Amino acid sequence: MQWIEKSGPAAELVLEAGVMRWCAGRLPVPEVLAIEAGLLSMSALPGVNLTEASIDCAVALTAEALHLIHSVPAEGCPFQADWATRLHQAEHRVKNGLVEQSDFDEVNLGRSAVDILAELQAQPPLPPLSCFTHGDACLPNFLTRGGLLTGIVDLGRAGVAHPAQDWALALRSMRDNFGSDGERLLRKQLPQHCADEALLRRFRLLDELF
Structure with missing residues (x-):
């Protein structure tokens, strides 16, 4: 699986990860792979x-x-x-x-x-x-x-x-x-x-x- 990382304020990344998890199965969004302080890892989309x-x-x-x-x-x-x-x-x-x-x-x-x-x-x-x-x-x-x-x-x-x-x-x-x-x-x-x-x-x- 190809993956990408996004950096930013921890609170904003936690929120975005939550949105992506909620959207899974509803919209073609990336899969959240991991989230640590200031770094969100997700699947790369084609x-x-x-x-x-x-x-x-x-x-x-x-x-x-x-x-x-x-x-x-x-x-x-x-x-x-x-x-x-x-x-x-x-x-x-x-x-x-x-x-x-x-x-x-x-x-x-x-x-x-x-x-x-x-x-x-x-x-x-x-x-x-x-x-x-x-x-x-x-x-x-x-x-x-x-x-x-x-x-x-x-x-x-x-x-x-x-x-x-x-x-x-x-x-x-x-x-x-x-x-x-x-x-x-x-x-x-x-x-x-x-x-x-x-x-x-x-x-x-x-x-x-x-």
């Missing part, structure tokens, strides 16, 4: 990430991956990634100076993390819809080989949340990697309950703080 695929393949498999993830029954899922949870995490990151403001999207460059947090805190309640979500649904986190979806990785932010969170980040990632044509094509796959532009912008803005 294929390359979607940034190396053709635009048509990337669009089709991103949509397939999101539909697959969001169809996982969320009942009994111990991992929460809802708005209140993520906003609390964002508040902690801003308070402790953990936000890299130079990495903001172009539209937000020049703003401060405190300013973005204040805008997020003023948002109205989300529509009452939730499912299991990836949490960082960007193209590098979906794998393909032979035109098939072969893996879903980097699950440390997965949990029950509004599905628009995943679509917002997937659309941005598609634009970053394939330009406006890629984003336009993926938007054709966007479910109606995630098509509200203000909702998508809200989740893109939240992601600036992570």
